[in-house]
Amino acid sequence: MSKFNSRRLPSGGHIDRNHPLKFLFNGKELSGYREDTLASALMANGIDILSRSFKYHRPRGIQNRGYADVTSMVQLCGKNESPNVLASIQPLYEGLSARSVNCWPSVNFDIGASLSAFSSVLPSGFYYKTFMWPSWHLFEPVIRRAAGFGRAPAKKPEELYLSRFDHCDILVVGSGPAGLMAALCAARSGARTILVDEMTGPGGSLRYTDAKFDDRPALNWVRQVVSELEDSAHVKCLWNATAWGYQEGNMVCVTEREPQHLDILGRNWKIWAKRVILATGAIERPIVFENNDVPGVMMCSAVMEAINSHAVAPGKKALVFTNNGSAYQVLPYLDNAGIELAGIIDTRTTEQIHRSELIRDRSVEVLTQSFVRKVVANGKRVQSAIVCSRDNQSFDRKIECDLVCVSGGWNPGVHLFSQSRGSLRYEDSIASFLPDQAIQATHCAGAVNGTMDLAGCLAEGAQVSAKALSAIGIQAQVPAVAKLSDSTQTKYHIEPFWSSTTGDRPQKAFVDMAGDVTVFDLRLALREGFGEVEHLKRYTTNGMGLDQGKTANVNAIGIIAHHLNCHPAEVGTTTFRPPYTPVEFGAIAGSQFGEVVLPYRHTPMKNWHKSHGAVMYEAGARWQRPGYYLKAGESMNDAIKRECQAVRNQLAIYDGSPLGKFQIQGTDALRLINLVYTNCFDGLQIGQGRYGVMLNEEGLVFDDGVSFRLDDDQYLLSCSTGGAPAVERKLDKFINVECPELDVLITPVTSQWANATVCGPLARQFLQTADSDIDWSLDALPFMHMQQGNLAGIPVRVFRVSFTGELSFEINVPSRYGLELWEYLMEIGQPWNICPIGSEANHVLRVEKGFLSLAHEVDGTVDPIDLGLGWIVNRKKSDFIGKRAMEIRRQNQPERHELVGLLPQDPKTLIQEGAPIASGRGHTQSEGFVSACVWSGSCDRTIALGLLSNGRARFGETVLAWDCGKSIPVVVSKPVFYDAQGERLRM
Amino acid sequence: MLLIPCPWCGNRAESEFRCAGQAKPPRREFVEKSDEAWLEYLYLSENRRGVLEENWCHEKGCGEWFKLRRHTATHEIVDAENDS
Amino acid sequence: MTYEVSINRCHQQAIFDIRGIRPDLDSSLIESGMTARVEKGKIVLSDELEILQLGPRRILVKTALENEQQVEQDFRAALIDTRRLSVVNVSDLYLGVQLTGPDALEVLAHAVPLDLYEFPPGSGTSSAVFSLTAIVICEAMNRYVLLVERSYLDYVQKRLRVCALTGETAKWQ
Amino acid sequence: MKPQQRYSIFSLIGGAIGNHQDWKQAWRNPEPKTHYDVLIVGGGGHGLASAYYLAKNHGVRNVAVVEKNWIGAGNSGRNTAVVRSNYLRDASIRFFDKSLQLYEGLSQELNYNIMLSQRSEVDVLLTTTSMRNMRRRSLNMNRLGVEFQMLSAAQVRQRIPILAPMEQCRLPILGGSVQERAGIARHDAIVWGYARAADAYGVDIIQNAEVTAIRRGDDGSVSAVETSRGLIGANKIAIATGNENAAMASLVDLRLPLRCFNLQAFVSEPIKPILDVVVNCPDLGVYLSHSDKGELVIGGATDAQQISFRKGGKVYMLEETVAGLLELFPVFRRLKLLRQWGGALEFAQDGSPIVSATPIKGLYISAGWWGGFKAIPAGGLTFAHLIANNDPHPLASAYGMNRFSKLDYLLEGGTTVPTD
Numbered sequence A: 001m002s003k004f005n006s007r008r009l010p011s012g013g014h015i016d017r018n019h020p021l022k023f024l025f026n027g028k029e030l031s032g033y034r035e036d037t038l039a040s041a042l043m044a045n046g047i048d049i050l051s052r053s054f055k056y057h058r059p060r061g062i063q064n065r066g067y068a069d070v071t072s073m074v075q076l077c078g079k080n081e082s083p084n085v086l087a088s089i090q091p092l093y094e095g096l097s098a099r100s101v102n103c104w105p106s107v108n109f110d111i112g113a114s115l116s117a118f119s120s121v122l123p124s125g126f127y128y129k130t131f132m133w134p135s136w137h138l139f140e141p142v143i144r145r146a147a148g149f150g151r152a153p154a155k156k157p158e159e160l161y162l163s164r165f166d167h168c169d170i171l172v173v174g175s176g177p178a179g180l181m182a183a184l185c186a187a188r189s190g191a192r193t194i195l196v197d198e199m200t201g202p203g204g205s206l207r208y209t210d211a212k213f214d215d216r217p218a219l220n221w222v223r224q225v226v227s228e229l230e231d232s233a234h235v236k237c238l239w240n241a242t243a244w245g246y247q248e249g250n251m252v253c254v255t256e257r258e259p260q261h262l263d264i265l266g267r268n269w270k271i272w273a274k275r276v277i278l279a280t281g282a283i284e285r286p287i288v289f290e291n292n293d294v295p296g297v298m299m300c301s302a303v304m305e306a307i308n309s310h311a312v313a314p315g316k317k318a319l320v321f322t323n324n325g326s327a328y329q330v331l332p333y334l335d336n337a338g339i340e341l342a343g344i345i346d347t348r349t350t351e352q353i354h355r356s357e358l359i360r361d362r363s364v365e366v367l368t369q370s371f372v373r374k375v376v377a378n379g380k381r382v383q384s385a386i387v388c389s390r391d392n393q394s395f396d397r398k399i400e401c402d403l404v405c406v407s408g409g410w411n412p413g414v415h416l417f418s419q420s421r422g423s424l425r426y427e428d429s430i431a432s433f434l435p436d437q438a439i440q441a442t443h444c445a446g447a448v449n450g451t452m453d454l455a456g457c458l459a460e461g462a463q464v465s466a467k468a469l470s471a472i473g474i475q476a477q478v479p480a481v482a483k484l485s486d487s488t489q490t491k492y493h494i495e496p497f498w499s500s501t502t503g504d505r506p507q508k509a510f511v512d513m514a515g516d517v518t519v520f521d522l523r524l525a526l527r528e529g530f531g532e533v534e535h536l537k538r539y540t541t542n543g544m545g546l547d548q549g550k551t552a553n554v555n556a557i558g559i560i561a562h563h564l565n566c567h568p569a570e571v572g573t574t575t576f577r578p579p580y581t582p583v584e585f586g587a588i589a590g591s592q593f594g595e596v597v598l599p600y601r602h603t604p605m606k607n608w609h610k611s612h613g614a615v616m617y618e619a620g621a622r623w624q625r626p627g628y629y630l631k632a633g634e635s636m637n638d639a640i641k642r643e644c645q646a647v648r649n650q651l652a653i654y655d656g657s658p659l660g661k662f663q664i665q666g667t668d669a670l671r672l673i674n675l676v677y678t679n680c681f682d683g684l685q686i687g688q689g690r691y692g693v694m695l696n697e698e699g700l701v702f703d704d705g706v707s708f709r710l711d712d713d714q715y716l717l718s719c720s721t722g723g724a725p726a727v728e729r730k731l732d733k734f735i736n737v738e739c740p741e742l743d744v745l746i747t748p749v750t751s752q753w754a755n756a757t758v759c760g761p762l763a764r765q766f767l768q769t770a771d772s773d774i775d776w777s778l779d780a781l782p783f784m785h786m787q788q789g790n791l792a793g794i795p796v797r798v799f800r801v802s803f804t805g806e807l808s809f810e811i812n813v814p815s816r817y818g819l820e821l822w823e824y825l826m827e828i829g830q831p832w833n834i835c836p837i838g839s840e841a842n843h844v845l846r847v848e849k850g851f852l853s854l855a856h857e858v859d860g861t862v863d864p865i866d867l868g869l870g871w872i873v874n875r876k877k878s879d880f881i882g883k884r885a886m887e888i889r890r891q892n893q894p895e896r897h898e899l900v901g902l903l904p905q906d907p908k909t910l911i912q913e914g915a916p917i918a919s920g921r922g923h924t925q926s927e928g929f930v931s932a933c934v935w936s937g938s939c940d941r942t943i944a945l946g947l948l949s950n951g952r953a954r955f956g957e958t959v960l961a962w963d964c965g966k967s968i969p970v971v972v973s974k975p976v977f978y979d980a981q982g983e984r985l986r987m
Numbered sequence B: 001m002l003l004i005p006c007p008w009c010g011n012r013a014e015s016e017f018r019c020a021g022q023a024k025p026p027r028r029e030f031v032e033k034s035d036e037a038w039l040e041y042l043y044l045s046e047n048r049r050g051v052l053e054e055n056w057c058h059e060k061g062c063g064e065w066f067k068l069r070r071h072t073a074t075h076e077i078v079d080a081e082n083d084s
Numbered sequence C: 001m002t003y004e005v006s007i008n009r010c011h012q013q014a015i016f017d018i019r020g021i022r023p024d025l026d027s028s029l030i031e032s033g034m035t036a037r038v039e040k041g042k043i044v045l046s047d048e049l050e051i052l053q054l055g056p057r058r059i060l061v062k063t064a065l066e067n068e069q070q071v072e073q074d075f076r077a078a079l080i081d082t083r084r085l086s087v088v089n090v091s092d093l094y095l096g097v098q099l100t101g102p103d104a105l106e107v108l109a110h111a112v113p114l115d116l117y118e119f120p121p122g123s124g125t126s127s128a129v130f131s132l133t134a135i136v137i138c139e140a141m142n143r144y145v146l147l148v149e150r151s152y153l154d155y156v157q158k159r160l161r162v163c164a165l166t167g168e169t170a171k172w173q
Numbered sequence D: 001m002k003p004q005q006r007y008s009i010f011s012l013i014g015g016a017i018g019n020h021q022d023w024k025q026a027w028r029n030p031e032p033k034t035h036y037d038v039l040i041v042g043g044g045g046h047g048l049a050s051a052y053y054l055a056k057n058h059g060v061r062n063v064a065v066v067e068k069n070w071i072g073a074g075n076s077g078r079n080t081a082v083v084r085s086n087y088l089r090d091a092s093i094r095f096f097d098k099s100l101q102l103y104e105g106l107s108q109e110l111n112y113n114i115m116l117s118q119r120s121e122v123d124v125l126l127t128t129t130s131m132r133n134m135r136r137r138s139l140n141m142n143r144l145g146v147e148f149q150m151l152s153a154a155q156v157r158q159r160i161p162i163l164a165p166m167e168q169c170r171l172p173i174l175g176g177s178v179q180e181r182a183g184i185a186r187h188d189a190i191v192w193g194y195a196r197a198a199d200a201y202g203v204d205i206i207q208n209a210e211v212t213a214i215r216r217g218d219d220g221s222v223s224a225v226e227t228s229r230g231l232i233g234a235n236k237i238a239i240a241t242g243n244e245n246a247a248m249a250s251l252v253d254l255r256l257p258l259r260c261f262n263l264q265a266f267v268s269e270p271i272k273p274i275l276d277v278v279v280n281c282p283d284l285g286v287y288l289s290h291s292d293k294g295e296l297v298i299g300g301a302t303d304a305q306q307i308s309f310r311k312g313g314k315v316y317m318l319e320e321t322v323a324g325l326l327e328l329f330p331v332f333r334r335l336k337l338l339r340q341w342g343g344a345l346e347f348a349q350d351g352s353p354i355v356s357a358t359p360i361k362g363l364y365i366s367a368g369w370w371g372g373f374k375a376i377p378a379g380g381l382t383f384a385h386l387i388a389n390n391d392p393h394p395l396a397s398a399y400g401m402n403r404f405s406k407l408d409y410l411l412e413g414g415t416t417v418p419t420d
């Protein structure tokens, strides 16, 4: 027979022998069966070495079960490329392809392993002590290449992830005996229940043991319970779903991998539960001895799983090494698999060992009070073990074996409990940490609670569930507990034994396999004063690897306690943090990906713009707006120039829809407006508007805009596009919290209105040709006034406001008519050569006029007086937002940066926006900066605006702008370059 | 994510709410006070571990403003009340 | 496999946003005879109107678009005298997107944090839809309507379709 | 004084020969004395660096650093370790660049490899607003002789080849900026290196001692602190407690405009080198670097809504940051989150730190270090100067606490800390 499936047992297991599957490992074609994991299939094929270790590149294989089996990590290749996948949880599928990680050229012959030769100079924290001279940069690339395991995928997957919310009464995490009973009880009691388990199916430990309920395999019972659950409308069961984050608010994040009924890679559930029941079981931990990482050293439960679930014999001759009773359960499994038993090494005394029938009838030798000092490997796999006695350390005995079944005890899966801020306590009788005080609405049942016997787990699951239900006022229907057939269970009875080595010499006795941390490393750290458990973790990296110390941490704490001569409780644990097991980033982001990663907003005219060459800009508050419209053969600058000319000389139109708008109503509407703007709005007629600047309470400019009076107590306040969300929040807080005495109501109406702004010297003439009842004449509709009426049969509001400095009509219509209005204007504007313009042209035009741009001149340090808007600050008003602060600041700072115009001496020079203005030797004395600089068609030269120290007193002076090493002389001027009197916009 | 007890809607997801800082007396009570008192109103707020009373708004929901007492280190909510 | 749901834009409706200082809102509703017709968190049908109290100080009234002017006039007549009430026509502010089909609830659960099992037909509330403010209405079993700010409609609709696995991939054009 | 034991490759080899049995404690674990000339509260980077410079530059060696947990338990032990000096205002540029310069010589100075990796930080810019902000910074920094350059979109892609292709971007990359000297350092090493070097000068590092009260003498000046390990006298007391400064100041009825907000960070599973620079994307609120150990270290935006002292994180902030990460790097979708944590960041009202004497004689405070890992060397240097001379160091003269009552802000972020 070929090596193919050489370790597969002829019968048994839960694998589906009718469905053989082909897969690739390191390029070699192998085969397994459906229901195999990648790990079991590799084991069946006689493959021992899956990867190389982090630091010393030691060969590693399968040691543990499920997510605790950190040494089984591989790179999943092909379409679903994914790094650091644990073979022990990866279901086998047809065509799967995987590679070993952290090795070159191959996992069996790995150059990196030669590092082991230098390992004596690489104890924990060695990098803090060397590589300083001449510079870390010389060494870093080598270290970096050596670090890390798998590779990030080169391509993004095309499939989706989703993320969703849910609510329930009872969330049960873990579907072992305890979790199933808890879920069953909740379901029968009519509670909305969600049951999740990280494995591909239910059952927990019952999936790999051969327990019998009512004389039938436990899995039958599992199936029966689950089908009852799945048939209940108020119950959801999620398999392959890890509860990874126990958040505040009793919310648990659960990531479901590749939900079977949907074509997605994963889905993250954010579940609020009234009560959470943690039935997360326990993880078997190793005992530390020299070479305890060599393939062939496995946890007893992993051996049981291999044999019972996957019909694989992980060795031929086994030695059992334990400090507790649970290990003896492996014996019948070894028998079944035809594995010879080389002996049992138990660290406990004869009296401590419960002589169950499992050993009573055997001829096998049990060496009590003994331990495995080290295993000897033939390079790739265990060959023998050196065993010695606890009272007579010099007594060494070599036992031939190719499999060492280890049990160092069980670590209750307290991760989620601790994440939820629940406290832990060290329990001597199980030599591990247990949940103590819950902070959130959390319950624990089963092995996680320290209940190590199956009957106890079943009973506790139901009891705890009943308790949780009654806490939320649901009458519990407690299901009967199935009868266990002849219990093959042993008494747990653990006696702590953490490590065979003291770590005085640098043996390879690994505490943390994921980070290659040895007992020696822990000892060294202690010696150097890193005795705090958190220092120890950080100095040695113990518990910082891929499995976050699932098996390592308790051992490390035990070892430290032993050497510090204290109780493990005094050492304490490091902090448990999410995620419980690594979660794909894609699942966390869910559908927030690609185009929909951020909200975007469109005006009703979007499609028109796009089909007319508009280059869309993000205009603030997620709005998309045309930046400029490109015509064939044009450059961006050409386009902007053309658009500017249209406004200054003829006729243009732009989409001003995104401008923020609020309808304000109430007897105190005017009072509010007078409080939020620096100037006074008294005396405004209905239909009249006024420009205002809004400060924050710190006295600094926050926003600006025009407000119109619509009716007696009704105003329409407008603000900048990007500022609208902040203005909305500010106003809302102001009237509800800061000035609750105001009798005023605010309705944000930004998207209600679409706006086409017609501007240019021909705007009035043009609009007079439109089909409209509006009187466009100066008398009827002067600057800063509005009119309502109809245009082309559409109800419109026309505002005479100008941000370009040119004659301008803002035509607002309910959004549904936006496109219709726009198209109508474009159509009748055709003979006029009407030109659509974007925000770039607007920018040039406003610079020519010295109008304020929040994005440019306002950097959070300026007040309105700095901006030359002193006329807008009504000092007589007793109060407005920011008044007090502005006054205090001005008292303390007489000299301020003020808005000025700047004319580069060379009229062709463009200065970069943001260039500082400086004087003094080496330009060290800062005097301000250039906030905007554009080519102005109207002035036929470049012009700029800036903030300059004491600027208004310095008109005519030449100052130096500093632009990338060049100093550029610029002449200070008034900040207006076009139509200084403002006649054109008032036309 | 917390579930926050809106006085009008009951428990709703934290993401529907806005926390708007420490609850202080209304602004008008400071307008007439000394510069020092005004500055205190402007930028001093309690910044400690423990229960703080804050202004919260069910911004994406019913729009109500209310006072919430919340622990700044555990994020536990003590109570919420509507004073209108 | 995908979810069984269809996601479509609704016909525009006339919508009025009524806000008031609490006691005023209550009393003017009484005056106008509307109080009997509001119920917290529920859509109440009355003549041509669908009335939804969104908050203690805010009511939304929906009706067919052709009733827009009539209803606006009625409101003015009935409510406007009390000046401490604001009625704003927001018919163009909100657009509806409708989810119908057996999986409507499951798909919607990807967007809103509400407990949708406690949100039977006839319920309505303002909530966070993909973190944006929107009004969620359960019109019937397997039928939900989201009223979202018009400018966000494309975004919300697109993202719902992504969640419904309609095959629409999230690609930026 | 120098550390009793020098670290080098030779000492490591020597150590190996002796099975590494002879390594000394990196710092002592002394019992507190009854009195110190200067007592520093807070064993984070700033407290320890201040102790070191007090001893080294000012000859003040009867110094204690009192730490309530273990040194580095605060933000210095949980930050994303980015060091850079690209700030906007002159005072900040000068201060932070001094800090970066000190970092450049720190491994040698402390004889401790802090693993300063000046791999450059590239800002990936997606909006015209952030382009404008960075351009202004870069122009101003260049004027002061500090390197920080703008990049074209093509140059950004060249430096970060795995960025999302143009056609897949929600917000296309408009350009970027880079500071070549920026990079990362090993966060714990800064703490341990300063601790070891300060200890060698005789500074007492006292862990597990929480300061619960500050006592004052008859003249009002400070005299001692009460701690969980007893009363400790001191002529001068310097507060550097990371995010507890407001609480510490309130022990002597001092109120400061400080607020703490949550910031979270997370790491991916360890992978082989894929990213050679620090990447920062202000528009998506995410930044990351690839550590020497192999994990991607990722940070996001501060959650400036609620005052918070938690060391965890809010899940909606995590989602946002991850979404931002994947928008830049869609290839990371299948990469896995390994660990997520958080910290409370302390902000002063104007976003700039406070390094200041107080109205109470003998009491000094160093606070508001929300991005203050990069500031540890200069923060320590200037704080030590202030404590020793009772006079601000010229580089930190803008950081006095009296600026607030004049509303004379040093605004870095562009705006003040949100007041709501």
Ligand SMILES: Cc1cc2nc3c(=O)[nH]c(=O)nc-3n(C[C@H](O)[C@H](O)[C@H](O)COP(=O)(O)OP(=O)(O)OC[C@H]3O[C@@H](n4cnc5c(N)ncnc54)[C@H](O)[C@@H]3O)c2cc1C
Residues within 6 Å of the ligand: D041, D042, D043, D044, D045, D046, D047, D066, D067, D068, D069, D070, D071, D072, D073, D074, D075, D076, D077, D078, D079, D080, D081, D082, D083, D209, D210, D211, D212, D240, D241, D242, D243, D244, D263, D264, D265, D299, D341, D342, D343, D344, D345, D369, D370, D371, D372, D373, D374, D375
């Ligand atoms: C997630 C995150 C990412 C960050 N990323 C960066 C970054 O990339 N770059 C950067 O420059 N900065 C970053 N920062 C900020 C940086 O971490 C801090 O600014 C810096 O570490 C502050 O150092 P510190 O010494 O002032 O405070 P800490 O390191 O917090 O030290 C304060 C110490 O005082 C102790 N203490 C408190 N109260 C008492 C008491 N009563 N008695 C005794 N001791 C007390 C604490 O236990 C703590 O150890 C980040 C912060 C966080 C949270």
Ligand SMILES: NC(=O)c1ccc[n+]([C@@H]2O[C@H](COP(=O)([O-])OP(=O)(O)OC[C@H]3O[C@@H](n4cnc5c(N)ncnc54)[C@H](O)[C@@H]3O)[C@@H](O)[C@H]2O)c1
Residues within 6 Å of the ligand: A066, A173, A174, A175, A176, A177, A178, A179, A196, A197, A198, A199, A203, A204, A205, A206, A241, A242, A243, A244, A279, A280, A281, A282, A325, A326, A410, A413, A416, A445, A446, A447, A448, A451, A452, A453, A454, A455, A457, A489, A490, A491, A492, A580
């Ligand atoms: N004989 C002994 O000494 C001994 C020791 C330990 C355990 N046991 C046995 O183990 C069993 C314990 O039963 P149980 O129900 O408490 O646990 P279990 O181990 O049977 O089941 C726990 C389940 O929870 C899942 N899980 C854990 N964390 C999860 C998470 N974050 N998200 C999703 N799923 C998660 C696990 O994958 C597992 O399927 C009993 O049968 C007991 O006898 C025996």
Ligand SMILES: Cc1cc2nc3c(=O)[nH]c(=O)nc-3n(C[C@H](O)[C@H](O)[C@H](O)COP(=O)(O)O)c2cc1C
Residues within 6 Å of the ligand: A534, A543, A544, A545, A548, A574, A575, A577, D077, D078, D079, D080, D081, D187, D267, D291, D293, D295, D297, D311, D338, D339, D340, D341, D342
């Ligand atoms: C730069 C940096 C890198 C880190 N890398 C890892 C890592 O590889 N593995 C890990 O488990 N934790 C890593 N951490 C996180 C720490 O384990 C720890 O969570 C963090 O310092 C906060 O401490 P706390 O979780 O004990 O509160 C890293 C932290 C930082 C600051």
Ligand SMILES: [Zn+2]
Residues within 6 Å of the ligand: B006, B007, B008, B009, B010, B058, B061, B062, B063, B064
């Ligand atoms: Zn509410």
